[in-house]
Amino acid sequence: MTAPTTTSADTATRSVRALRTPGGLSVRVDPRAALVTVLVGAAAVAVGVVLIGSGDYPLSFGQVVDTLLGNGTAAQEFVVRDLRLPRALVAVLVGASLALSGAIFQSLSRNPLGSPDVIGFSHGASVGALSVIVLSGGSALTVSLGAVAGGLATGALVYTLAWRRGVHGLRLVLVGIGVAAMLSAVIHFLVTKANLVDATRATLWMTGSLDGRDWAQVGPLALVLAVLVPVTLVHGRPLRMLEMGDDAAYALGVPLERTRIVLIGCGVLFIAVATGAAGPIAFVALSAPQLARRLTRAPGPNLAAAAVMGAALLLAADWIATEAFPGRQLPVGVVTGVLGGCYLLWLLVTERRAGRL
Amino acid sequence: MQRLTAEQVTLAYDQRVIAENLSVEIPDNSFTVIVGPNACGKSTLLRALSRMLRPTRGRVLLDGQAIHALPARKVARTLGLLPQSSVAPDGITVADLVARGRYPHQGLLRQWSPQDERIVQESMAATGVRELGERYVDELSGGQRQRVWIAMALAQQTPLLLLDEPTTFLDIQHQLEVLDLCADLHESQGRTLVAVLHDLNQAARYATHLIALRDGRVVAEGPPGDVVTAELVEHVFRVRSQIIEDPESGTPLVVPVARARGAKAA
Numbered sequence: 001m002t003a004p005t006t007t008s009a010d011t012a013t014r015s016v017r018a019l020r021t022p023g024g025l026s027v028r029v030d031p032r033a034a035l036v037t038v039l040v041g042a043a044a045v046a047v048g049v050v051l052i053g054s055g056d057y058p059l060s061f062g063q064v065v066d067t068l069l070g071n072g073t074a075a076q077e078f079v080v081r082d083l084r085l086p087r088a089l090v091a092v093l094v095g096a097s098l099a100l101s102g103a104i105f106q107s108l109s110r111n112p113l114g115s116p117d118v119i120g121f122s123h124g125a126s127v128g129a130l131s132v133i134v135l136s137g138g139s140a141l142t143v144s145l146g147a148v149a150g151g152l153a154t155g156a157l158v159y160t161l162a163w164r165r166g167v168h169g170l171r172l173v174l175v176g177i178g179v180a181a182m183l184s185a186v187i188h189f190l191v192t193k194a195n196l197v198d199a200t201r202a203t204l205w206m207t208g209s210l211d212g213r214d215w216a217q218v219g220p221l222a223l224v225l226a227v228l229v230p231v232t233l234v235h236g237r238p239l240r241m242l243e244m245g246d247d248a249a250y251a252l253g254v255p256l257e258r259t260r261i262v263l264i265g266c267g268v269l270f271i272a273v274a275t276g277a278a279g280p281i282a283f284v285a286l287s288a289p290q291l292a293r294r295l296t297r298a299p300g301p302n303l304a305a306a307a308v309m310g311a312a313l314l315l316a317a318d319w320i321a322t323e324a325f326p327g328r329q330l331p332v333g334v335v336t337g338v339l340g341g342c343y344l345l346w347l348l349v350t351e352r353r354a355g356r357l
Numbered sequence: 358m359q360r361l362t363a364e365q366v367t368l369a370y371d372q373r374v375i376a377e378n379l380s381v382e383i384p385d386n387s388f389t390v391i392v393g394p395n396a397c398g399k400s401t402l403l404r405a406l407s408r409m410l411r412p413t414r415g416r417v418l419l420d421g422q423a424i425h426a427l428p429a430r431k432v433a434r435t436l437g438l439l440p441q442s443s444v445a446p447d448g449i450t451v452a453d454l455v456a457r458g459r460y461p462h463q464g465l466l467r468q469w470s471p472q473d474e475r476i477v478q479e480s481m482a483a484t485g486v487r488e489l490g491e492r493y494v495d496e497l498s499g500g501q502r503q504r505v506w507i508a509m510a511l512a513q514q515t516p517l518l519l520l521d522e523p524t525t526f527l528d529i530q531h532q533l534e535v536l537d538l539c540a541d542l543h544e545s546q547g548r549t550l551v552a553v554l555h556d557l558n559q560a561a562r563y564a565t566h567l568i569a570l571r572d573g574r575v576v577a578e579g580p581p582g583d584v585v586t587a588e589l590v591e592h593v594f595r596v597r598s599q600i601i602e603d604p605e606s607g608t609p610l611v612v613p614v615a616r617a618r619g620a621k622a623a
Contacts, residue, residue, distance in 0.1 A: 016453070018469035028468040110444065234465060240446070241460055247409055247440035252513065253433025253461035299449040 033296040037305045040295070044312035048092065051319045052084040082214070090213040091318050091332075092311040093221045094274045095284055099292075099310025100232055100303060101270035102285030104263050107239050107301035109172045112347060115286040116271040119176020122285070123183035124154025125275035126206065130187060133202050134194040140217070143205075144276030151272030154179065155264060208281035208333025210318055217277050224273050232266045233303060239263060240300040281314065281333045283340020288313050290347070358421065359385050360549070361406060361436070361517055366415035368401050368573070375401045376573030378415070383517075383566075388543040388550045390560040393570035394594050399553045400441070400521055402570065406551065407438040407519045419517075433461035437515035439506055441522055445494040451505050452490040455481055458512030480511040484538060500531030507538065518542070520552040524559070532556075536563050557594070561585050562608045569593050585609035 020026040049068075053059040057079050059067070066072055067080040102115045109119075116122050128150020132138040138146070162175035191202050238259045241249040250256050271285065291313075292305035314332065317339065321330040361383040368376045375398040383389050383406070391399040404410040405417055408424045417424045424432060437458075445454060458480065459473045481487040484504040489497065494505060503523065510518060520539070524532040540563055543550050554560045560567060561581040569577045569584060571593045577584045586609075590598045596613050603610040 016469075018474075020470075024470070025466045026469045027466065237460070237463075237465070237468075241457065243444065243446040244457070245440065245442060245444045247438070248443040250409060250429060251407065251433065251438035251440060251510075252457065253428075253430035255429045297448060299446040299453065 030296070030298050033298045033302060033305055036292070036295045037308055040292075040305065040312050041308040044092065044308055044315055047312060047315040047319060048088045051091070051315055051322065052080055052088055054319060054322045055079075055084065086215045086218050087210050087213045087318075088315065089218045090221065090277060091210055091314045093218070093225055094210075094278045094281065095288070095310040095312070095314030096229075096307040097221075097225065097270040097274035097310070098281065098284040098314070099288035099306045100229070101267045101274070102287075102310075103289035103292075103301045103303055103306040104232065104239070104267035104270070105285075106289055107243055108260065108263060108267075110243060111170065111173055112286075112290050112351065113173045114176070115289075116267065117280070117282055117285045118180065119173060120158060120179035120183055121151055121154055121176075121268055121271045122275050122280045123180045123187065124157075125151035125272045126280045127183050127186050127190070128153070128272075129205065129276060129279075130190045130202050133205065134190045134198050137198055141220075144220070144273065147276030148269065148272040151268045151275065154183065155268035159264060204331070205279045207331040208279035208336070209331035210278055211329065211331065213278070221273060221277050224269070228266050228269055229307075231262065232270075235259060235263050235266075236301060236303050239303075243300065279331075279333060282337045283343065284310050284313050284317075284336055286347075287340055287343045359383055360420050361551075362418045363402070363405060363412075364415050364418060366405055366412035366417065368398065368405050368410060369413050370401075370410075374413075374573075379573060379575065380415075381406075381568060381575060381578075383549060383551055386543075386547055386549055387566040388540065388564055389552070389566040389568060390564035391551070391553045391568045391570060392555075392557055392560045392593075393576075397570040397593075398573040399570050403519055403521050403551065403553050407436065407521075408432060409438070409440070430461050433513065433515070435515055436517040436519065437510045437513040439510045439518070439520040439523055441525070443506060445502070447495070449494050450490065451486055451492050451494055451497070451508075452477065452481070454494055454505055455486075455508045455512050458509040461513060476514060477512050480508045483511060483542070484508040500527050500534060503527060503531070503535060504538070507535070511542070515548075517549045517551070520550065522553050522555065524554065524556070532559070539563065557585070557590070557611050558603070561610070562603060562606050581608055585611065 016028055016030050018026050018028055049061055049064045053061060053064045059076065059080070063072065063076060064080060067076045072080060105114050105116050105119065106112055108114070125147040129143045129147040131150070132143050132146035136142070158172070158176055158179055162172045187206070191199055194202055238254045241252055241254045242259065246256055274281070288310035289302065289306040292302045292309040296302050296305050314336070317335040318332045321332045321335045324330060359382045363379060363381045365378050365380050366376070367374065367378065379402065381402065391402060393399045401410065405412055408417065411425050419427065419432060419436060456473070456477050459477065463473065478487070481490060484507050486501065486504050486508055489501060489505070494502060497505065507523070523535050523539070527535065536559060539550055539552065542548050564581055567578060567581045567584045568575060569589060576593050577589050585600060587598055587600050590596055590611055598611045598613045600609050601612055
């Protein structure tokens with residue numbers, strides 16, 4: 001087989017191009033979206049290197065790169081490989097998961113507020129994780145499993161309440177906000193029930209933090225994403241069709257219920273494993289897909305661009321958390337909360353102006 | 358046997374039954390128009406024929422097979438639908454939207470063949486939206502937008518095309534534009550068209566086959582020249598009328614009877 005040939009799509013589709021092979025295979029590529037994905041990905045790598053270099057034992061950009069390539073001193077090796085690289089990798093995986101979850105639900109609900117951290121899925125995962133912490137004081141793994149169970153249960157609940165006979169974006173958002181409020185009450189109840197040690201651990205966990213994340217977290221997280229990401233990307237095309245309404249999508253041959261169940265399942269699992277790994281980190285799921293969309297200027301869920309944007313955002317937030325108050329590390333959830341809150345205000349105002357709220 | 362038929366279907370939304378034991382055949386290569394008063398079940402019938410609504414009893418057959426048992430994608434290569442309500446995704450261009458009509462013919466690794474490209478171009482040319490290709494769908498007028506949606510349905514390249522009230526919300530000029538386009542598709546491309554229309558005179562002018570519904574039952578069907586009579590119009594729409602010949606097309610033209618003078622004075 002010879003190399004793929006690129007043909008410009010004539011006037012048919014603004015900038016979208018098709019990559020074709022002589023075998024009759026073809027892939028549609030939006031050059032702007034591809035460029036945005038690559039550039040944001042490069043930015044994420046750069047921020048990651050800076051992040052790895054920051055902290056009590058500072059390293060320059062070059063030193064970090066050298067160490068990553070295997071040319072560092074023993075001390076540098078230890079700090080980079082054993083302490084900070086796994087933490088940065090967890091940030092990448094969690095950020096991408098949050099963003100993909102956000103992209104899926106915002107697209108399914110056709111509403112930028114239909115994000116898992118607004119409509120209760122991350123609250124559900126928190127309730128699951130906190131139950132484990134408070135009731136059994138379990139290990140990191142069982143806490144993660146608790147988060148997944150809580151997320152799935154909440155997904156089933158919201159689906160039953162809001163998703164029957166097709167999605168109405170606003171109904172999903174309103175039902176989800178209601179569910180989120182109830183789950184917040186459960187969260188507070190669980191914290192009051194806990195003894196002092198568990199309550200402290202629970203409160204810290206609730207902020208969302210990447211502190212002390214090591215290779216033990218990276219492995220399982222990478223494994224889960226290795227399954228979920230391809231499944232999600234394969235369903236990206238039907239998801240784009242669903243944005244036109246159920247009738248139009250079904251008329252074009254999208255199997256509605258199956259597609260929706262698979263995507264909701266993936267979306268809930270993304271938010272649940274991310275929450276299980278790092279706690280309920282606020283607003284990345286809400287803002288990353290929207291930022292990706294604005295940069296790519298392409299319709300649809302923009303899954304790949306959203307994922308790298310989520311990774312870049314969380315790395316940057318973690319760097320700010322490390323550097324904002326020298327000598328005192330903030331939990332990354334505080335930073336995303338402050339930045340994301342500003343974004344949410346702006347979003348509410350523009351949505352209100354556009355008459356969508 | 359015709360390609361698309363409904364066999365003794367009972368159609369209902371939850372508990373509310375719209376039609377019972379309804380049987381309909383769509384003649385191949387016809388331009389069939391379904392007419393009837395509000396709430397007679399015409400859109401419901403079209404939704405059942407396009408498999409959007411599953412009959413509670415009976416079945417809809419496409420090429421002799423129960424349409425609900427067929428894979429969604431397979432049906433989508435034979436039967437297209439222009440729904441009443443579709444949402445254009447934010448920031449989508451006309452060409453992008455029309456290109457989505459190729460979805461049932463594409464696959465994960467077969468996303469955009471030269472044939473796809475050609476058909477999208479042809480569909481845009483046939484509906485007169487080719488020069489709008491780069492424009493955003495949100496900025497178009499209602500008539501232009503409807504033509505874009507029709508172009509998308511055309512790009513699907515289905516021998517059967519169903520249109521649910523394609524002229525609603527359009528002014529008279531755009532209504533005629535859309536109907537002329539449908540007639541062209543029927544005549545020059547030999548597609549079978551089924552449309553729900555409100556205006557009986559437009560239906561009589563454009564249809565080759567008319568199905569008149571009242572209370573979920575077929576009251577009359579056949580060529581408009583045979584079907585449209587004063588008795589039928591009174592029976593179906595509860596309107597007394599004269600039927601004259603349309604001076605433009607020779608098809609029946611329904612002229613409702615004016616109110617009696619006595620009634621006006623009183």
